[in-house]
Amino acid sequence: MTLAPQPRLGVGMVGYAFMGVAHSQAWRTAPRFFDLPLTPDLTVVAGRNADAVRAAADRLGWRDVETDWKALVARDDVDLVDICTPGDTHADIALAALAAGKHVLCEKPLANTVAEAEAMVAAATGATGLAMVGFTYRRVPAVQLARTLVEQGRIGTVRHVRAQYLQDWIADPAVPLSWRLDKQKAGSGALGDIGAHVVDLAQFVTGETLTGVSAMLETFVRERPVADQFSGLSGTGSTSGATGPVTVDDAAVFLARLSGGGLATFEATRFASGRKNAIRLEVNGSAGSLAFDFEDMNVLHYFDASQPAWEAGFRRIVVTEPEHAYVGAWWPPGHGLGYEHAFTHQVVDLVDALAANRQPTPSFADGLQVQRVLDAVERSAADESRWTPLNEPAEGAAR
Amino acid sequence: MTLAPQPRLGVGMVGYAFMGVAHSQAWRTAPRFFDLPLTPDLTVVAGRNADAVRAAADRLGWRDVETDWKALVARDDVDLVDICTPGDTHADIALAALAAGKHVLCEKPLANTVAEAEAMVAAATGATGLAMVGFTYRRVPAVQLARTLVEQGRIGTVRHVRAQYLQDWIADPAVPLSWRLDKQKAGSGALGDIGAHVVDLAQFVTGETLTGVSAMLETFVRERPVADQFSGLSGTGSTSGATGPVTVDDAAVFLARLSGGGLATFEATRFASGRKNAIRLEVNGSAGSLAFDFEDMNVLHYFDASQPAWEAGFRRIVVTEPEHAYVGAWWPPGHGLGYEHAFTHQVVDLVDALAANRQPTPSFADGLQVQRVLDAVERSAADESRWTPLNEPAEGAAR
C-alpha cells in the first residue's frame, strides 16, 4: 500500500486492550485524513497470549506479532514503541525502548510511582528517541480552542479552575473486583486513572502548574465480589460468592493553588451516578471564562467579560470550523467528531514532532509533573488534608 | 383592609435595603396567594434616617416608622421582629426582641461570630417567641423537590456533593470598597455572604451535616478604590483616587465530609466571570443523582439509577406542577416563579409555624451550625488547610 513517498515509521505496539484498540484506529486513520511527514507502518503488536495477539493483530491491522515485548523492542523494523499496557509495566518497557534507541509513546499515567516516572524522565533525557506521554484529551479541538483563548489573553488572570472527571461504572457495590481496583497493578484508583487527566487538562489549558494541594481520598466500597473465573472482567457476570478488598481509591477530591495565584478544585470519581465520562473544566479569569464538558465534546463555552454586561453571555462555540485545530482535515461545520479522533490527532502531532526531531508534548517530564501532583494528593490525604506544596516542574518539562 | 377573620400578626422590620425590599414584598404578597392562619400586618419599619425610612415605608407598604430599632422592639403592636440589617447587628436586635417576647425572623448569616450565634441560640431556647433564620433558597420549589427525593430514598447513600455559589460582581478591580468588603461590618466576604447559603442548602437537601472541613480563603484584590462620597456604593461611580484595604475573602473553597460518609466540595466566589448568581448543587448517591442551578431556578435535574442504563438519563423536571411545594398557589404548569417567591414561601412557612406554636425551620440552632462550619473553614484556612472537625449539631437544631 503506497500511500506517499514519505519515509516509513515502523510502529510496535505493546498491549491491545481498550487503549490498544484506540491507538490502532489512530495509526490507521491519521494518514487517511492528514498529510503526515512519515508514513506509519503498523509493524508489530505484542501480547503474551499467542492466539489472542494474532487475532488482535488481524482485527486491528498489525502485520506481525510478538509474545514478548522485549522481542518487539529489539526489532530493527520498529522505530517507535507504543505502550498501551497497565501502569505497572510502563517503566520497564519505556526504559528498554529508549535504551534501544526507539521513540516512545506511553499511555498515561506515566508510571505508578514518582520514582519510576523519574527514572523514565532520566532515560528520556539525552536519549536518541523522543518520548511522549498520552494525555489524549488535550487533542480534543474544543480543548485546543480553550488553550488558544488563554494564550490570546482572552481569559486574563486565572482566578478559578474547577475540574471534574465524573464516572459511575462502579457505583454499584455488586461490580466485581478487577485489575483497576488493585493497587499493585493500577497504582491508584480514580486518582491516577482519571484524576491524572483533569490535572493535565487544567495545567495545559491555563498554562500554569499546581503549586500545592490539600486532599481527601475515599474508598466507598471496600470489599467487592471476586469475579468468577469464567465470567472474566465483564463486571456483571455471576460470581462465586467470595469477596476481596478494593485497595485503591474510589474517589479523590482536592484543592490546589495555581502558579498564577488562582484557586482550583479537583474531583475524580467513579461514583457519580448518571455521569458517564463527564470531564468538566471551568476556568474563570479576570477577562473571561471557559467551560467544557466532554459529554458535549464538540462544544466550548466562552464568556467574554469585555462585552457590555447587557449583551454578554456564555457563548456556545461549536468547535467544528476549519479554523479549529485538526478540524479542517475532517468534515464540514457542524459534523462533530468523537472520542477516538483525539487519538488520531495525537498521532499527527507525534509524527510531526518526530519528523522535525522536536520534543513532542506532553513530554515524559510533563508526565512526571502530573505524577508528582498525584503523589502530593496521596500524601496530603494521608496527613489530615494538610497543605502539601509541590516542587517546581522538572527540568525539561515541555509545557 | 379586611382580608379574613384570621388573627393579626404585627410585623416590625428593621432595615429596608435589598433584604428589606424582598421581605416587604413577601409580607405583602403571601396572604394574596396562600391561606394563612394569621394575617400579617406591616406595622412598622425601623431605620436611622427619618426621611429615608419614611419614604421606604411608603414605598414598601409599612404603616409606621421608627428611627431606633429598640423602639420598634418595644411596641405592643409588634408580634414579630424581622431583622434585615447587616450581620454585625443581628445579635443585639435578636436578643432584645426575644427578651421582649417577640418572634424573630433573622436574615443570614445568623451572626458574624460563633459566640454571637451561640448567644442567640441560648436566648431562643425557652423564649416565648419563636426564632427562625432566613436561608431563603430552601424555599425554592426545585430545592424542596430535591429534598423530597432524598427523603424518599431516591438518591440512596450520598457519595458526593458539589456545591458552588458563583458571582462576578467584584471581579473587576475597579469596583470600589463597600461595607460588604469590610470585615467589621460583614464578618467575612464570599464565605459568609454566599458560602453560608450553599452550606445550608447542601445540608438541607442531603439531611446530613458536615463533620469537618479542609479550606482555603483568598483575597485576589487586596486594595480597592474608596468610593467617592458623592458616588455612593454604586460600584461604578467616579472615585477620588484614594484606595483602602479589602479585609474579607474574595473567594472560599473547601472540602468537607458529610455525616453519612460522603465527600463534598464547596466553592463561594465573587470572581467567577460570567456567573451572576449561580447557586449550583449536585448530589450523587447510590440510587440516583440531583443537579440544580439557580440560574435556571424552576428546574431540577434528577437521575434515577434504578432505570435500565439504556433508557436512563438526567431528567429535566420543570418544577411548576401543582403537586410541587408552594406551586399550587401560583400559576399553571410552565409559568415559572422568580427570585422573590422564595421569600413569600418563607413567610408562609413561618406564619404556619407561629400559628401552630411550632419551631420554624431553619432554627437559630441551624444557623449556629452553619456559623460553626464557616468558623471551621476560617480556622482550617489559617492552619495550612488542615482537616478541622466540627462538633455535633447544637442541641435543639431542628434540621
Add this chain to the structure above:
Amino acid sequence: MTLAPQPRLGVGMVGYAFMGVAHSQAWRTAPRFFDLPLTPDLTVVAGRNADAVRAAADRLGWRDVETDWKALVARDDVDLVDICTPGDTHADIALAALAAGKHVLCEKPLANTVAEAEAMVAAATGATGLAMVGFTYRRVPAVQLARTLVEQGRIGTVRHVRAQYLQDWIADPAVPLSWRLDKQKAGSGALGDIGAHVVDLAQFVTGETLTGVSAMLETFVRERPVADQFSGLSGTGSTSGATGPVTVDDAAVFLARLSGGGLATFEATRFASGRKNAIRLEVNGSAGSLAFDFEDMNVLHYFDASQPAWEAGFRRIVVTEPEHAYVGAWWPPGHGLGYEHAFTHQVVDLVDALAANRQPTPSFADGLQVQRVLDAVERSAADESRWTPLNEPAEGAAR
C-alpha cells in the same frame, strides 16, 4: 396608604379568574418597585356572584365590588376598565367603557371575531380613553432584548422565524370539557388562546407583519367527558360518563410570509407531551440569530454572525442586568423574574402612556391585526391550506 403625591388612577377590573389574579398582583406590585406617574387605586372588581366576588376582592386587594360590569363601567371613581373575562364578552365591555370615556386594558385575544375586533378599533379611534390589548409576553425582559437587538440591526434581514407555543394539558383524552374547548365561549382553541401570543411575539420582535398564511387545524380528541357537576372544571374529577363534542382546534400549524420577505413557521398546540408552557421563538437573519424559550424565561440566546466563525456561537445572555428593560427596578444580576412580572411591566408601560396621554402599545389596532391573522389561518385551513393573503395593517396600528 399615601404612596406618593401622584394623581390617582381608579381601576375597575371585570373578572377575577386566572387573568384577574395576575392583573391584581400587577396593579398592587407596580408602584412598589417602579416610579409611576399615576398611583393605581384598586377601586372595584366586578363578577356575577356576589359572595364570590366579595371573597375575591378581599383576597386580591380590591376595595369595592359590583355584580354587574355595567355598574362598574358607570362609576365615577373608575378611570380605567381592566377586562379579564373570556373573549366573547370583550367587545361589549370595551365598547361600553370607551363610550363612558374610560381607558381600557383588554386581555387577548382582542375578540372572538374580526368583526368584533373591528368594532373595538373603531370605538377606540377618537375615544377620550386610551385602549391597550394585553399581549403580556412582550414585557418579558428577554423578549424586549430580542426586540432591541433587531432594532439595532444586529439580526439584519430576517430570513426565518420559527414560533411555537407548546402545552400538553389536554393531551390526555380523559381531560373533560371546559369553556376553553367550546367555540361559543372561546372563539377558537389553541389558535386563539396561545397561537395569538406567538403571532404577536413574532411580529413584535421582528418589527414586521405577516402578509399571508397557509394553515392546518386539527382536533385530535373530538369527544370528551362532560365534567361532573360536582367536580367542576378541575379536569381530573370523576365524570358522569356522558361526553360532549370539542368544538375548537386542539392544534394549529401554519406557514407564513413576513413583510420583509422572510419565511415563518407557527405552531400552537395543547398536545405536546412534556412541554408545559414552551413559548419558543427563533429568528435567523443575515447578521445574526435569536432564540428564546419561555421555559427558561430569563435567558436570550443570540448569535452574532459578524464574529469570526472560529469564535462565534450562540451567546446565553442572562437577562437580569440593570440595563435590561424593567430589570433595574427589581433585584441584582442573576436573580431571575417569574411569569407574573410581565404583568407588572404591562401596568408600568400602560400607566406611563396614560400619564403622557400617549397611545399605549399594543393598541386595539394591533390586536385586530393579530385577529385577522387568526382568521386567515382558519380560512386557509378550511380551503385546502391554500395561501391566504392578509391585508395591510389597519390604520392606527401602533406597532
Add this chain to the structure above:
Amino acid sequence: MTLAPQPRLGVGMVGYAFMGVAHSQAWRTAPRFFDLPLTPDLTVVAGRNADAVRAAADRLGWRDVETDWKALVARDDVDLVDICTPGDTHADIALAALAAGKHVLCEKPLANTVAEAEAMVAAATGATGLAMVGFTYRRVPAVQLARTLVEQGRIGTVRHVRAQYLQDWIADPAVPLSWRLDKQKAGSGALGDIGAHVVDLAQFVTGETLTGVSAMLETFVRERPVADQFSGLSGTGSTSGATGPVTVDDAAVFLARLSGGGLATFEATRFASGRKNAIRLEVNGSAGSLAFDFEDMNVLHYFDASQPAWEAGFRRIVVTEPEHAYVGAWWPPGHGLGYEHAFTHQVVDLVDALAANRQPTPSFADGLQVQRVLDAVERSAADESRWTPLNEPAEGAAR
C-alpha cells in the same frame, strides 16, 4: 491483509469527494470494530481525472482506479457499486450496476426526479443485486433509540412532528455559485440536499408516512458571484465580478400530515445563521415525546408521560451504553461517537443484509417515496401552497 475467513465483498466506488471520503472511512473501519459476515475489499474507485483519482485511491485506501464508471461496473472483482456522485448521475450508474448483477449503495437523494427514481426502483425489483439508498442519519445511535422507543409504544399515538435541518453556509450573499446551487446538477437546493434527510428521519422514527403537504420554497439570494476559475469551489475565493443565477431553493418550509393522523412541520434551510448542521426532530405523542439535535448527536431527550407529573421531565439519555445500537462495538459509556460513525454503521447493516440475501433498508422504494414527497413539496409551492396529497408508498417499500 487476511482479516478473517469470511468471503470477500468487492467494492467499487464512484466519486471520491465529501461522500466518497466518508464512505471510504466506513468501508475501512467497519471490519475493525464489527464482526462482518463478508470482508469488504476496497477494490476500485472511479473518477474522470486519472491523476486525481489515483491520488484519491492512495489516500483513501482503494487498490485500483478507473476513469470511466462503466469500466468499474463491468469488472468481475466488483460485487457492489457504491455511488457517491451528484444526483444527476445516480440513475445511470445504478441502472447499469443492477443490470450487471451488482449490489448498489446509492447516496441520497435517490435521483433528481421522480421519474428517474421510479426507473431505479423498477430496476431494483427482481434484480440479482440488492439496492440501498444512503439515508445515513438513521444509523446514528440516538436516532435508532428514538425508533426503538416508538416501536415499543413509549410515544403512543403521534400527534406532532417538528423536523428541521438548519445550516448557514450560504447565508452570506458573497458566497459564490457552485454545483449545489445549479438545478441541472443538484435537482433542488436545500429541499433535496438536506430536506430529504429530515423527511426520511421523520418517517423512519415514527414508522409512518406523509400523506400530503402544503409548502413554500424560497430563494433569498437569486444572483451570486461566479467563482473565479482559479479559486475553485472554496466559496470564499476572489471572484471575477461576474454573477450568475441561483436556480435552486435556498429554503423549504412545509406542513404535512402523517399517516397516523398527526401534524408535522418541516424546514430545510441554508440561511439559519449560527446553525451549522442542526438536524432537529421532535415528536410528541399521547404517551411521550422525543427530541434530537444532531449538534448534540450522542444524546436523545425522552419524555415519559406515564410518570407522575411532579417527577416527569425530558430525560437526557446519553446514547453510549453497550445496549444501544452499534455502540457496544466501540467505546465505554460516555465516550461519544462522531459524524462518520453512522457511515460505518451503514456498511455494517448493508453487509449483514447482503450476506443474508435480505433487502437492506432503506430500499430504493423508500428513496422513491422520499422523492415523491420532495416532488409534492415543489408542486404545492408552485400552486399557492395548496394541499398536495401523496400516493401510497410504492410497492416493495421496506419501511
